[in-house]
Amino acid sequence: MHLLVVGLTGGIASGKTTVSGLFAELGVPVVDADVVARRVVERGQPALGELAAAFGEDILTADGVLDRGRLREKAFTDTAARERLEAILHPRIREWMEAEIAAADGPYVILSVPLLVEGDLLQRVHRVLVVDVPEAVQRERLIQRDGSTPEQAEAILAAQSSRRNRLQHADDIIDNTGDREALHQRVRRLHQDYLALAAEYDGSDGAAEG
Known part of the structure; x- marks a missing residue:
């Protein structure tokens, strides 16, 4: 529907x-893009592995959780890096939001x-x-x-x-x-x-x- x-x-x-x-x-x-953006990079999500492969394992903490500050340092150094980040995250955020919209009851x-x-x-x-x-x-x-x-x-x-x-x-x-x-x-x-x-x-x- x-x-x-x-x-x-x-x-x-x-x-x-x-x-x-x-x-x-x-x-x-309510489907909140900010909430979804945090969920797609939680431990165990495919996007987290892709980010580590693209920007280095040191964007992860010892517990395997995303170090957002470290990622920001690397991903916003230049336009190419930011575009690489967006190419990984945006499709997954969009897909997650679409799934939440499809499952919404109201x-x-x-x-x-x-x-x-x-x-x-x-x-x-x-x-x-x-x-x-x-x-x-x-x-x-x-x-x-x-x-x-x-x-x-x-x-x-x-x-x-x-x-x-x-x-x-x-x-x-x-x-x-x-x-x-x-x-x-x-x-x-x-x-x-x-x-x-x-x-x-x-x-x-x-x-x-x-």
Whole structure:
């Protein structure tokens, strides 16, 4: 059975995790790309062996677990290394997410992907939901939440897709500058909208228009 897929995205520190959690509380299946990315490199997964073969056994700890810091040092040294990393991980992440979507039980599913707009998954979703806050709020949250310096926060934001670019692709927008109750209300309203859309959805592959 094909489900209506709602792509959830937003800039760093915008509140994507909070929003996906609120949908989950309403009984909506959530497939989170960040969670999947961690699972595909767990001990025993084929991708871990491929990474060790490509970047060296020293990216593994003595217990055979991925040393993420070590991998970052090696994989982001140049464009070729990063592309090699992506060639190993991206197909497996995509495959895992597709399996989770296929197994999801509900009228629709939330696919949470930080780089939805920048990546190649836009055609996989039927609606794009953007969690939005001004960049000044992102900057403030990065400093308070992660202990980033103002310069680090600025560099992180500069490396991301622009807020304007995300909003241009949005079918629905959640303004997350208000309090938690306002956020709850917005999610509940969207939930009703998505239930109605799911009831009309014919189950065909590809992204719906709109």
